[in-house]
Amino acid sequence: MRFNAxxxxxxxxxxxxxTAIAAxxxxxxxxxxxxxxxxxxxxxxxxxxxxxxxxxxxxxxxxLGDAAIDVLIHAYVEVTPxxxxxxxxxxxxxxxxxxxxxxxxxxRDLAALExxxxxxxxxxxxxxxxxxxxxxxxxxELGATIFTLCQPCRLLRLAHDVETYLTAFKRxxxxxxxxxxxxxxxxxxxxxxxxxxxxxxxEYVLLDKIHSGTAFDAAIEQTLAxxxxxxxxxxxxISAWLPSWISEGFFAAA
Amino acid sequence: MMxxxxxxxxxxxxxxxxxxxxxxxxxxxxxxxxxxxxxSENFIEAHEGYWDFLTDLRRDYAFVMHxxxxxxxxxxPLNDNYFHKLKxxxxxxxxxxxxDHLCFTGLGxxxxxxxxxxxxxxxxxxxxxxxxxxxxxxxxxxxxxxxxSTYLEFQESxxxxxxxxxxxxxxxxxxxxxxxxxxxxxxxxHGYDTKTYIDAIPADAIAQIHLAGHQNNGTHIIDTHDHxxxxxxxxxxxxxxxxxxxxxxxxxxxxxxPSFDVLTAELDKARAIAAPETRHAIQxxx
Numbered sequence: 001m002r003f004n005a006x007x008x009x010x011x012x013x014x015x016x017x018x019t020a021i022a023a024x025x026x027x028x029x030x031x032x033x034x035x036x037x038x039x040x041x042x043x044x045x046x047x048x049x050x051x052x053x054x055x056x057x058x059x060x061x062x063x064l065g066d067a068a069i070d071v072l073i074h075a076y077v078e079v080t081p082x083x084x085x086x087x088x089x090x091x092x093x094x095x096x097x098x099x100x101x102x103x104x105x106x107x108r109d110l111a112a113l114e115x116x117x118x119x120x121x122x123x124x125x126x127x128x129x130x131x132x133x134x135x136x137x138x139x140x141e142l143g144a145t146i147f148t149l150c151q152p153c154r155l156l157r158l159a160h161d162v163e164t165y166l167t168a169f170k171r172x173x174x175x176x177x178x179x180x181x182x183x184x185x186x187x188x189x190x191x192x193x194x195x196x197x198x199x200x201x202x203e204y205v206l207l208d209k210i211h212s213g214t215a216f217d218a219a220i221e222q223t224l225a226x227x228x229x230x231x232x233x234x235x236x237x238i239s240a241w242l243p244s245w246i247s248e249g250f251f252a253a254a
Numbered sequence: 255m256m257x258x259x260x261x262x263x264x265x266x267x268x269x270x271x272x273x274x275x276x277x278x279x280x281x282x283x284x285x286x287x288x289x290x291x292x293x294s295e296n297f298i299e300a301h302e303g304y305w306d307f308l309t310d311l312r313r314d315y316a317f318v319m320h321x322x323x324x325x326x327x328x329x330x331p332l333n334d335n336y337f338h339k340l341k342x343x344x345x346x347x348x349x350x351x352x353x354d355h356l357c358f359t360g361l362g363x364x365x366x367x368x369x370x371x372x373x374x375x376x377x378x379x380x381x382x383x384x385x386x387x388x389x390x391x392x393x394x395x396x397x398x399x400x401x402x403s404t405y406l407e408f409q410e411s412x413x414x415x416x417x418x419x420x421x422x423x424x425x426x427x428x429x430x431x432x433x434x435x436x437x438x439x440x441x442x443x444h445g446y447d448t449k450t451y452i453d454a455i456p457a458d459a460i461a462q463i464h465l466a467g468h469q470n471n472g473t474h475i476i477d478t479h480d481h482x483x484x485x486x487x488x489x490x491x492x493x494x495x496x497x498x499x500x501x502x503x504x505x506x507x508x509x510x511x512p513s514f515d516v517l518t519a520e521l522d523k524a525r526a527i528a529a530p531e532t533r534h535a536i537q538x539x540x
Contacts, residue, residue: 002377003329003373003375003377003378003381004329006373006408006410007327007328007329007358007361007370007372008361008362010370011360011361011362011364011366011370014366014368014370015364015366024409025373025408025409025410026406026407026408026409027406027407027408027409027411029406029443029444029445030445031473031474032473032474034406036473037405037406037474038406040405040406040474040476041366041368041370041405041406044368045366045367045368048367048368049367052367081364081365082360082364082365082366082367083363083364083365084365085295085323085325085333085336085359085365086295086298086299086323087295087365087367088296089299090367122299122300122301123299123301124299124300124301124302125301125302152301189301191303192301192302192303192306
């Protein structure tokens with residue numbers, strides 16, 4: 001068999017888990033069958049990918065229990081070959097899989113939260129606009145400016161209070177229930193640390209508008225249009241939010 | 255026997271830079287570590303905080319970069335995105351060398367995240383020679399290739415691994431990262447003689463030595479990097495040092511990582527075993 005065909009057959013055998021496929025390529029050993037030799041690679045492949053996923057979703061594993069999360073992870077690995085040379089990126093897609101394959105809506109929200117944390121921890125970032133930039137722009141200029149949220153970040157609108165659950169988990173205090181309460185979060189990285197900021201709904205809407213490319217003043221108008229806050233209340237809130245948004249490096253140039 | 259034509263600098267005795275010890279290393283700057291080996295893929299796409307961390311440590315330590323995803327034996331085109339990022343990190347850190355494994359890691363855009371074995375034939379040797387030469391051009395530096403632990407051999411292999419590696423180094427000028435534990439593991443799994451392997455490797459091509467622990471399952475050995483180095487591997491290391499001369503030596507421990515003291519104790523064992531060769535080297539310089 002030609003070189004390339006041999007490698008393709010061997011890889012297919014490993015990824016499919018069917019060790020018989022590559023057996024004709026392999027030399028006989030006295031202590032192990034050909035299939036047993038191939039199984040070392042086939043099982044190692046699965047152990048490695050499963051381990052990478054489970055390491056990024058410890059709170060979901062706690063909530064579901066080992067048996068239930070292992071069913072999800074094993075199924076995910078079987079249908080999701082790795083496409084990156086970096087194993088750290090492989091688990092990023094798992095939370096999407098959970099959205100489609102878990103019947104538990106709280107588990108789906110928790111997976112979304114831990115997936116966002118993993119992505120924000122690993123991925124490279126954009127440079128934030130510093131306080132010096134905001135000190136030099138006039139109010140009118142600020143209102144007309146189109147920003148984007150500094151990467152990596154994820155805005156999450158969730159139906160369950162998985163943030164409280166995750167906080168309790170990190171303190172070894174989490175039980176098995178998650179409250180059904182709408183929460184709004186910004187997951188971002190600042191000073192090389194992933195942070196979770198619980199947002200007001202209006203703050204979420206405003207940041208979401210800004211992130212989707214709406215100029216600052218227009219984003220405020222669209223937030224007011226939701227009826228969540230009146231103009232005075234929103235103005236008061238923004239004057240409180242803005243300094244922390246800037247100090248935590250939320251904004252990048254669009 | 256010392257070889258005086260080896261082009262790779264002797265860095266001393268090093269450890270893998272692994273996350274559980276980042277804080278202690280940054281804080282204490284241990285003097286008994288001569289160099290650190292980083293896993294290239296852990297950093298080439300990492301955020302700026304990791305690069306700052308490496309830049310900081312690099313002021314005090316020599317570095318080597320060790321990869322697991324180059325897939326130099328694969329048949330997909332060499333991944334330009336990967337090489338671009340690898341070169342960027344290498345240009346930034348200026349490691350003593352960049353290494354990867356004699357293996358393939360995936361085909362068709364898939365990655366198995368494993369060091370998969372290759373058939374050792376004239377056809378695959380020609381393929382590897384071209385790939386190593388292309389990789390060296392992309393990186394603008396000599397590549398160092400490590401012998402992997404393998405758990406099977408291809409029927410069609412008709413070149414022993416040690417001859418394959420030797421011929422690859424001779425044809426491309428690449429260096430060899432001689433993993434003494436991997437020699438031991440593969441020799442056990444495939445029934446060949448460890449000293450035959452070591453003897454065949456040209457001393458002037460050896461850039462670095464790896465030592466690690468493994469798991470012996472009776473029928474086969476797995477290269478797990480989660481145990482201390484076993485006595486037969488220490489003995490083979492002593493044989494290698496005596497036969498090839500002093501070489502930069504590094505302990506790999508990647509799973510169930512112990513305290514830093516345990517790692518440095520392993521490194522001290524390597525230093526003690528290599529002491530006669532170290533004395534020879536010092537006398538030569540004097």
